Amino acid sequence: MKRYDLRSDTITLQTPQMREAMYRAEVGDDVYGEDKTVNRLEAMARELTGKEESLFVSSGCMGNLLSLMIYGGRGNEVLCANESHIIQHEIGAVSAIANTIPIIVPSVNGIIDETKLESFIRPYSYDMGKSAMIEVENTTSGLIYPIEKMKAIKEIAERHNMKVHLDGARIFNAVVESGIELSEYAKYCDDITFCLSKGLGCPVGSMLSGDKEFIHLARRYRKMLGGGMRQIGYLAAAGIYALENHVERLKEDHENCKLIRDAVASTSWARVLTYGTNILFFTSDSYDISKIVKKFNDDGVMVLCECNACRVVTNIGISQKDAQEIANYIKAFDPESING
Secondary structure (H helix, E strand, O other): OOOEEOOOOOOOOOOHHHHHHHHOOOOOOHHHOOOHHHHHHHHHHHHHHOOOEEEEEOOHHHHHHHHHHHHHOOOEEEEEOOOOHHHHOOOOHHHHOOOOEEEEOOEEOOEEOHHHOHHHOOOOOOOOOEEEEEEEEOOEOOEOOOHHHHHHHHHHHHHOOOEEEEEOOOHHHHHHHHOOOHHHHHOOOOEEEEEOOOOOOOOOOEEEEEOHHHHHHHHHHHHHOOOOOOOOHHHHHHHHHHHHHOOOOHHHHHHHHHHHHHHHHOOOOOEEEEEEOOEEEEEOOOOOHHHHHHHHHHOOEEOEEEOOEEEEEOOOOOOHHHHHHHHHHHHHOOHHHHHO
16 A cells, blocks of 8 residues: 555655755845845745734744743743643743743633633732733644634733734645635734745745834844754745745645545544544544554554544645545554454
8 A cells, every 4th residue: 555644744745846946046144134035935924924024933833932932931921722832742942941931721622712811811910920922823733713713812912911922833724724814814913923844845944923023033032042044045945935836735635634534434433533624633432543543554544643533634745546545545444453
């Protein structure tokens, strides 16, 4: 059986066209602001988000961390969902590096319950942490953050003189699925990140956008974190190519994920937990899901086991034909084989 990699949308190799764009990039020293390709990419991000300035950073983790350092910081609190990346997947950098105190607020599948949010915002007291910012993530495990909720959260933040950071690692999945422009989502946050190295298929990099003062500080703190790079136009060229050619194709990933979701739902041994855009989580009530995941991997269907669930992420490396073959494999899968 052919090997199908569904572990993440970060594992994809670059297309020949993207590599050609990287090869031909005009470069300079970005620390001096002289890399024209980086400057062009940052201008594109400004236009897409509607923010005053943008900054190319090495990763979504760095983008999130810069926001936490600027809007959070020592003795200040960030309100966020337990499922958010800054809690689950960034090795505690929110506290260890940004010195920001994470406060977990009620949420369902990573989407904050805005009706309960204000009860977690502290009134000023000299002996307590200050509620400084709120973090939201769109998409969250593939689920689109309802824009009405984002708007309500921003209104709450403004009433309490707080900032909103949007971890938009997969925001373009939300954009193409919902039809809502990126700049519209960006209205309801003070700063926003989006990844180039996830569904868009780039080898590395994320964009951070906000007002001029914020990006001025972010550029300084990026240097502090060792993120001041030199001739990075080769990487920025991949981002430009992706923004021009790979955004609309995300719809293919969504269609492929739905095809696989339907196959899972048709079985007697599996149960869908969450599904949205290009990410599917499912489990089994009758069989050990970790053994099922191992069997999938042994058979060439590469997936991950997370929190007693199988995670499937469609990506640029999975064609419609591939998705159909994966769906057929799932429909024919015998869970008793894991006991053999």
